[in-house]
Amino acid sequence: MRMSKLFGHTLRQAPSEAQTTSHQLLLRAGMIRPSAPGIYTYLPLGRRVLHNIEEIVRQEMEAIGGQELLMPLTLTSEEVVGDLCRQELASYRQLPTLIYQIYPKFRDEYRARVGLMDAQEFIATEALSFHPDAEDVNGFYPQIYQAYANILQACQLETIAVETEDGHEFIVLCEAGRHTFILCSECPYAAHVEEAKFAKPESPQETERATEKVATPDCTTMAALANYLGVPLDKTLKVVFYATKEGEVIIAAIRGDLNINETKLKNALGIADLYTATEREILAVGAVPGYGSPIGVRGAKLVADDSVLLGCNFVAGANQDGYHLLNVNYPRDFQADILTDIAQAQAGHACHRCRSPLTETPGIEVGHLKGSETIGATYLDQSGKARPIVMGSYGLDLARLMAAVVEQHHDQKGIVWPAPIAPYQIHLVVLGANEEIVAKADEIYADLEGLGYQVLYDDRNESAGVKFNDADLIGVPLRLTLSRRTLEENALEVKLRWQEGRETIGLDELRDEIKRHRA
Ligand SMILES: [Zn+2]
Structure with missing residues (x-):
């Protein structure tokens, strides 16, 4: 993609209403734009990131037998799901089965403050598994749990899994999160503050005295x-x-x-x-x-x-x-x-599992897994008897996930995308309008695309400062710079977004060098 043609531009400063880091950087880097309060357009760069996340979701879902479909949004999903099951699932031979969809979803509760983290409309993935009984859901649960953990890991998003009444929530700990979580400083215990348990300190025993x-x-x-x-x-x-x-x-x-x-x-x-x-x-x-x-x-x-x-x-x-x-x-x-127990857990209280001190930290849910529920549909078991289909449901908020990745992967200059979800793999910068340099850069660009790399090529008539600032802001992992100086040496400058150092490599070594960085 030539940056001279790129739809959407970077901003020097974030609008004042953007208060969280992710909101500011996503706006500044030209990834998203507000369309209405709480509703965002994904510009081409942001759409590419979202697309990459969606592809990771698809890979993980397909790996455990998931089949993608798309349900209508006009009806409540319970109605649609119940109907679908009645139409499509008749026999025990069809169970268990896993379906999923990636679709725009609306959130009822809405606060504009945190941008994409709490967008009113967002892209979600929802997976549903159908089983002959609750035991079968429990048997499948570790697989879907692992698939979701894999998705988060592939996006290099650090999360904690919090146990809920009927499953788990994946929580990103970050300042922008609007819920409070209680974590044990030693063991893996973690919970919403509203549900957190703790070991209440005992008072010294005495004999009861008269009132x-x-x-x-x-x-x-x-x-x-x-x-x-x-x-x-x-x-x-x-x-x-x-x-x-x-x-x-x-x-x-x-x-x-x-x-x-x-x-x-x-x-x-x-x-x-x-x-x-x-x-x-x-x-x-x-x-x-x-x-x-x-x-x-x-x-x-x-x-x-x-x-x-x-x-x-x-x-x-x-x-x-x-x-x-x-x-x-x-x-x-x-x-x-x-x-x-109606007591509020606080930092400093003792963990009810291991007695170590608890800590309090803000965080936000990016996904949830929920065990069995029935949906008013039945199947015929081996003896021909009608039994209720039991469903597990598993959701991920991909917009929030994308914002959370930015919360965890940025520096003062901009976003530092993890390679698997970066909008492009290579950011090629050409410095100088000299015909020979431009021709060489065009050639390198065509070469790299020919090799199958996704390249953002900054061919604009801008200063080195502007180009480098934009490259840092957008956060593509690998930056290649061709200038008069490097061309004289028949070389390119290579810089990784997350490292300060730069090195120069010969143009003939380019292919090997890129392969090395990708590995
Ligand atoms: Zn503990």
Whole structure:
């Protein structure tokens, strides 16, 4: 491709709305352009990268027997999939089978801030496997897991696999990620902060003492209370009041050194929404804001974190303004309707598997694998009996993957594409408009293309500075430069994008040299 003809140009500066590195560099390098909020056009350079990623996906899917198809976007995919299975899969002889598609997808939740990472429309790959039973899905799962891991590895994208309730998510750890992940500093444990488990520290064991009411003026926060009474936070009991949509008051209780995780709380209750209770709602169940506890309340549901079992003689609110109770014990003094883990894991907590310290880091999901679900279609088993087809589903967000690669592979000058997905293999730069040099560069360009290389040829009438800056920005792995000086030596300058050094090689050695770099 001659750069003088290339559709799309580089930008000196990224538009101010681009706040993440990948968004800035993809815009600046002429890979993408915004078309509407959250919707991007892939310019030819960006389309080539995406195409290369798609080809890697195809290779890996075909290697485990996947067959590509394309489903219509106008219907929900569950409907389409159910219908397809009813039409095409009748007998156990056809199972298991794997289909996949690469298609534009829409995201409901949308934030323009992170560019391609969170584009509203993006290119996704979705694979679906159909099985005679759940056991068969589980048997196939390691294969698809490995295929997805291979795709990510081929793109040189470092990810961690996070276990979810029904499978795995592949997570890229990067500053631009908008979710928080908890990782163990020693073992492979990793989880969404909303789901992360940890080993709760035990408090020293004591014998239970009798409850006693004490005056605690102006102690409406846990810190003020612990300070006033001179007790550590883990000797206090914290409560938070919530209300459901239906107006039921939920009291969440937890040891004072820990925090409540609202996702875990909602999961424990089996509901989607929780609101902060109003003062009126709190008073209505017999509790007092700032001095609240589960003791003596009526008509509220109590969810207690299991940390209430890991200590005793807690200080808790007396449900009376200006007073707390000493020596509150579970279950002697209050009983929970639900006793489970609703605590938020934080950096510094201990891993529940190996007790090493946990760390917190931002990240973003690029793919997910999900185990068995039924889809309302059946097949006939060996005895002619109808049985439900069980499906596994596996998705990758290729646009996010592309942006994540840029987050992990760039320097101050621009993108440093991993060779397998780079838009071109070779960036040929010619310096000087002299007829002889241009003729030689044209010849080299034709030669390289003839050898089957994908070459971006900077034949523009621009300065060396502009050409080199653009080459660095676009990030093609191998740069070849022909100038008056090198031509005098019948040579070319060779530079790898990820290395500082340059070397000069004779024109006759060019073929061997390129082969060496590709190997
Ligand atoms: Zn661990």
